[in-house]
Amino acid sequence: xxxxxxxxxxxxxxxxxxxxxxxxxxxxxxxxxxxxxxxxxxxxxxxxxxxxxxxxxxxxxxxxxxxxxxxxxxxxxxxxxxxxxxxxxxxxxxxxxxxxxxxxxxxxxxxxx
Amino acid sequence: xxxxxxxxxxxxxxxxxxxxxxxxxxxxxxxxxxxxxxxxxxxxxxxxxxxxxxxxxxxxxxxxxxxxxxxxxxxxxxxxxxxxxxxxxxxxxxxxxxxxxxxxxxxxxxxxxxx
Numbered sequence: 001x002x003x004x005x006x007x008x009x010x011x012x013x014x015x016x017x018x019x020x021x022x023x024x025x026x027x028x029x030x031x032x033x034x035x036x037x038x039x040x041x042x043x044x045x046x047x048x049x050x051x052x053x054x055x056x057x058x059x060x061x062x063x064x065x066x067x068x069x070x071x072x073x074x075x076x077x078x079x080x081x082x083x084x085x086x087x088x089x090x091x092x093x094x095x096x097x098x099x100x101x102x103x104x105x106x107x108x109x110x111x112x113x
Numbered sequence: 114x115x116x117x118x119x120x121x122x123x124x125x126x127x128x129x130x131x132x133x134x135x136x137x138x139x140x141x142x143x144x145x146x147x148x149x150x151x152x153x154x155x156x157x158x159x160x161x162x163x164x165x166x167x168x169x170x171x172x173x174x175x176x177x178x179x180x181x182x183x184x185x186x187x188x189x190x191x192x193x194x195x196x197x198x199x200x201x202x203x204x205x206x207x208x209x210x211x212x213x214x215x216x217x218x219x220x221x222x223x224x225x226x227x228x
Contacts (some may be wrong), residue, residue, distance in 0.1 A: 033216070040221040042203060043156070088155055099144070099207060099215050102149035102167060 001094050002027050004104040014111045016078050022106045023072040023089035031092035032039045032072050033101065034063050036085045043088070046074075076109075114139075114226040117220035121191075125226045128194060131213050136225045146217065148177060148203040156203055162187060166177040194227045198228030 003026040018039040023032070034046040035105050049072060050107035056063050060083065062075045074091055086108045094100030117138045126132050136145065144163045148156040161169035162181040170179075176198075178190040187204055201222045207215035 039152075043217075045216050045218070048216055051136050077136045094161075094169070099146075099217060100158055100161070101217065103157075108152075 002029075002091060002102045003104050004089060004091050006087075006089060006104040006107050008107060009105060010108050012112060013076075013079055015080055018078065019076050021074040021076075021087055021089075021109075023074070023104050025070050025072075025089075025091045025102075025104075027091075027093070028067070029072075029091045029093060030109060031099075032065050033092070034072070034089040035088045035090060035103075037056055037088065037106075038085050046087075047102075062092055076099050079111045081111045084109055115219050117204055119202075119220035119223050120138065121223060122221065123224050123226075125228065126191065127228050128196070130194075131190070131192045132187040134202055134204075134225070135186055136189075136220055138218070139182075139185055140218070141206065142206035142208040142218070143184065144207045144215065145181065146205040146207075147169065147187070147189055148205065148219075149171065150201045150222070152200075160189075170221040189193055191225070194225075196227045199227045200223055202221055 005024050007022050032049045035043040037043050046064040052067040054065045060077045065072045086106045088106050089104040090101040092099050120135045141203045147159040148154040158171050159173045160179045165181045176193045180188040201224050204220040205217040207217045
C-alpha cells in the first residue's frame with residue numbers, strides 16, 4: 001500500500017524566513033504533484049514533477065523531486081502572509097489518463113507577520 | 114471556461130434520504146473524479162471515469178453511486194448514508210497536456226452533513 005507522508009504537519013513561521021516541507025513516499029512513482037488548499041476551499045495545482053531531479057519554481061515556491069530517495073521538497077523563500085494555507089503533495093499510482101492520486105498528510109502553514 | 118462547477122455547495126440530509134451531488138466541466142476533459150475529504154485530512158479517491166466509463170472504484174460502499182451521463186457531467190447519488198459520511202466531496206477533471214501528466218482541476222466541493 002502506498003504511503004505518502006509529509007513533515008512537518010504544522011508549520012508556523014515568520015514573514016521573510018525560509019523553510020522546507022518534505023514529502024516522502026513508499027513506492028516507486030515518477031509523477032508527483034503539489035497542491036495548495038485554503039481553509040474551506042478547493043485544491044489549487046502548484047507543481048507537477050515528472051522525473052528524477054525535476055525542479056520547478058513559481059514565485060516564492062520551489063519544488064524538487066528525487067525519485068531514488070522517494071522524496072520531494074517544497075521550499076518557501078522569504079515567506080509572506082498570503083502563503084498561509086495547507087500544502088499537499090500527491091503521488092500518482094495509476095496509469096496516464098487514469099490518475100490515482102494518493103495525497104500526503106498535508107502541512108498546515110501559518111505565516112506570522 | 115476553466116472551471117469545475119459543483120452543486121450544491123452545502124447539503125444536509127437524513128440517513129433515509131436520497132440526494133445527488135452534481136459536477137460539470139466544459140473544458141473538454143475526458144477523465145472525471147470524485148474525492149472525499151474529511152475535516153483536516155487529505156482527499157481520498159472514490160471513483161474515476163475515463164471517457165464516460167467507470168474505470169476506478171476504490172472499494173466505495175454501494176450507498177454511493179456514481180453516474181456519468183455525458184462527457185461534461187458527473188453525478189454522485191447518495192442513499193442511506195451514515196453520519197460518518199459527512200465530508201467535503203470534491204469533483205475533479207483532467208486532460209492530457211502533452212507533458213506526460215494529467216493535472217487535476219478541482220471544483221469547490223460540496224459539503225455534506227448527514228444527520
